Amino acid sequence: MKSVIVIGAGGAGLVAALSAYENGAKVTVITKEYPTRSQTSMAQGGINAVLSEEGGDSIEIHIQNTLKSASALADEQVVSFMCKEAPNAIRWLDSIGVPFSRNDKSKIAQRKLGGAYAPRACYAQDYTGLKILHTLYDRCQEAGIEILNERYLLEFITNKDNNNKSFVCGVSVLNKRSGEVEAYEAKSVIVATGGYSRVYHDYSTNSVSTTGDGIALAHRAGVRLSDMEFIQFHPTALKNSSILISESARGAGGYLLNSKGERFINELLPRDEVARAIYDEMAKGYDIFLDIRHLGTEFIENELPQEAKLAKLYENVDPSVELIPIKPAAHYTMGGIEVDKNSSTCINGLFAVGECANHRVHGANRLGGNSLLELVVFGKQAGENAAKYICDFDKKVDLSAQKKSFEDQIIKIKEFSNEINFYEKQRELGELFYKNLGIKREKSAMQALLNEVKEMKAVLPKMGVSDKTKEYNTNLIEFLEFKNILDLSELVLISAISRQESRGAHFRVDFPSADDKKFKAHTIIEERMVSYED
Amino acid sequence: MKINIKRGEVLCYEIQAKNQTLLEVLNEIKTTQDSSLAYSSGCRSGVCGSCAMRVNGREILACSYHVQDGDLVEPLNNAPVIRDLVVDMDKAYGFNAKAKAYLSADIDNILITHEEQKINELQSDCILCGSCYSACPVYAVNSEFLGPFALTRVWRYVSDKREQNPKEKIDNIQTNGVWDCTLCNACTLVCPQGISSKADIEKLRARSALVGYMDPNFASFGFSGGFDGSPIF
Incomplete structure (x- = not known):
């Protein structure tokens, strides 16, 4: 039996693994790809922490900025804990060798991101997430932490104790290489599988792997989810590919223009407001462009090299002389697995951290620079608590039955008739989500989409895979991911339909203002039913 | 346009592509022509390192390379091939x-x-x-x-x-x-x-x-x- 299993090898997973290890646990990390290939590698902007109050910033202001962005939907106590822990988080990252950019005093440099009172985001050029992630990986190598690559999560296995309370006792995974189902017994499991922005498929800035597997499967195992309707759209993704053009382009003075060449919004307002303004212009039939020509070739080459490269590659434009065609795209999912103040889910021994979890720090809209912070602060917490939990674990576990049941399910899926190409459906679903559950939402369109999702679920047996091979069957893996996406789509929809108000990233055309009386509360999903809790 | 992909033996695929990245073309083949094609990808923007492979003998990232007519796509060298363009790293x-x-x-x-x-x-x-x-x-x-x-x-x-x-x-x-x-x-x-x-x-x-x-x-x-x-x- 394994002690602590961490599912997911992004930033959250690796911090949790290191923390559990440092607290005496033997840790195994399981990932569906390789560590360092996760979504964390794409984070560019920075990680928030108040390292000094010299410039007038303070931990209290960091807390207030976070709460304001969250539109009254964050837990003040948890936000306060995160912001107070932030300087320690940076100190730790610095101590393990993260190559942060430095200021003239040889200390860690900080820059200002949207919604922040002062320069507070520590960064490593345009590669903050990449360099943090790789340093964490190197640290795991030093610690000798076991990492099992290319295993796709199939199920969290639970059991009931003498008091009829559920506890986790392992996971089953599909070994992508061998095609075999593997069941791993574990005393504790930490979920760190990332968000679900790929529900929007081609209309998401995220990695193709961000399919919310851990959230969908945790819910199937009986875990409560919360705030699933809150999805952050980034204002500037490339028009054809949805690849992210960092906020730093606007931060440096870039303009947003419509096809008439007119500016239509203060580009530095919060992401949700800018995204809505772009949406309105697009609804009028305009194309939208990011204009950084006036910043000059030299500045673009030195300060925005990644952006220039991606614009050339994907839109075939040279941003120093041409406009960059853009659109808003799904970027970050605030909702996810409901956890308590110890990062624990409602199943004993099952913890969650990172974008897949909802620690109630982002509320209705995440503040830029807080997601990397969240994964360090709560990754540490989840690891500590998992290590503590396993000390008292004394149950016997036998997973052979579960393993067999999953082998049977895989065989059954391979027998699906494959009359309908699920890739087409997945593309269609993404488009419909962008249109009807995107930046602006309205009841009848969402209801129609919900019916569409239910219809897709009903015809799943007519989809399936054409590739029946056992070894490295990515057709099968992608179908399993699509199944999870469909599950989550339904939960996002019922949450969004139920919330008859506008708050943060959730904007209802039919209910354009906030309704604090009814909805200043978290959306809870338990067994696919919606309720509200403070 | 034609591209050739080494999948054990070399297979030729006919594709409609203009100014597309190799990764976009692979996705197109996978989702419309031949879903058994195996390759890895992630971020699509050159930071995750998943989609390294070789084109005409030279290592590239599929997400950062524009396809040309007649290209030969092969898996990386020096690592065991698991399937098609996927190697064991x-x-x-x-x-x-x-x-x-x-x-x-x-x-x-x-x-x-x-x-x-x-x-x-x-x-x-x-x-x-x-x-x-x-x-x-x-x-x-x-x-x-x-x-x-x-x-x-x-x-x-x-x-x-x-x-x-x-x-x-x-x-x-x-x-x-x-x-x-x-x-x-x-x-x-x-x-x-x-x-x-x-x-x-x-x-x-x-x-x-x-x-x-x-x-x-x-x-x-x-x-x-x-x-x-x-x-x-």
Whole structure:
């Protein structure tokens, strides 16, 4: 039996693994790809922490900025804990060798991101997430932490104790290489599988792997989810590919223009407001462009090299002389697995951290620079608590039955008739989500989409895979991911339909203002039913 | 347009593509023509390192390469092919641990100047795509060579002001390490991040010399007689 299993090898997973290890646990990390290939590698902007109050910033202001962005939907106590822990988080990252950019005093440099009172985001050029992630990986190598690559999560296995309370006792995974189902017994499991922005498929800035597997499967195992309707759209993704053009382009003075060449919004307002303004212009039939020509070739080459490269590659434009065609795209999912103040889910021994979890720090809209912070602060917490939990674990576990049941399910899926190409459906679903559950939402369109999702679920047996091979069957893996996406789509929809108000990233055309009386509360999903809790 | 993909044998696919990346074309083939095609991808924007493969014999990232008519697409070299364009990177990644490419101990509150930061800024841009590993000819003769990316990673830590025991790191790369490289520069030419492992290996050689190591190839030509590869102090 394994002690602590961490599912997911992004930033959250690796911090949790290191923390559990440092607290005496033997840790195994399981990932569906390789560590360092996760979504964390794409984070560019920075990680928030108040390292000094010299410039007038303070931990209290960091807390207030976070709460304001969250539109009254964050837990003040948890936000306060995160912001107070932030300087320690940076100190730790610095101590393990993260190559942060430095200021003239040889200390860690900080820059200002949207919604922040002062320069507070520590960064490593345009590669903050990449360099943090790789340093964490190197640290795991030093610690000798076991990492099992290319295993796709199939199920969290639970059991009931003498008091009829559920506890986790392992996971089953599909070994992508061998095609075999593997069941791993574990005393504790930490979920760190990332968000679900790929529900929007081609209309998401995220990695193709961000399919919310851990959230969908945790819910199937009986875990409560919360705030699933809150999805952050980034204002500037490339028009054809949805690849992210960092906020730093606007931060440096870039303009947003419509096809008439007119500016239509203060580009530095919060992401949700800018995204809505772009949406309105697009609804009028305009194309939208990011204009950084006036910043000059030299500045673009030195300060925005990644952006220039991606614009050339994907839109075939040279941003120093041409406009960059853009659109808003799904970027970050605030909702996810409901956890308590110890990062624990409602199943004993099952913890969650990172974008897949909802620690109630982002509320209705995440503040830029807080997601990397969240994964360090709560990754540490989840690891500590998992290590503590396993000390008292004394149950016997036998997973052979579960393993067999999953082998049977895989065989059954391979027998699906494959009359309908699920890739087409997945593309269609993404488009419909962008249109009807995107930046602006309205009841009848969402209801129609919900019916569409239910219809897709009903015809799943007519989809399936054409590739029946056992070894490295990515057709099968992608179908399993699509199944999870469909599950989550339904939960996002019922949450969004139920919330008859506008708050943060959730904007209802039919209910354009906030309704604090009814909805200043978290959306809870338990067994696919919606309720509200403070 | 036609592209050829090595899947054990070479298969030819007819595609409609203009100004598309190879990854977009692979996705198109996978979702509309042949869903059994296996390859890896992630971020689509050149930072996750998942989609390294070879086109016409040269390592590229599929997400950063524009397809040309007649291209031949193959998996990376020097790693076992699992299926089609997917290779097993476990052994390659294992060289990071063998090379001890990490900070040897936690260290608090070290001031680092701009200049000190620049020393390994480029090296820490590495995305572990494995292109250099695939292009390196030394593996043909020594499969235990620590290799380009792992040695670049060693330089990244050896040169870091926070590293308290750089000598231990240098000691560790004398065998199957810096002296096995032929300085052919193939790794540099294929790196999508513009990193030169060859240059990093040269810097590590210079550091090695500073603590008393010598090039064993040079030594064996009779320069120091009975030199057995052990350090000279």
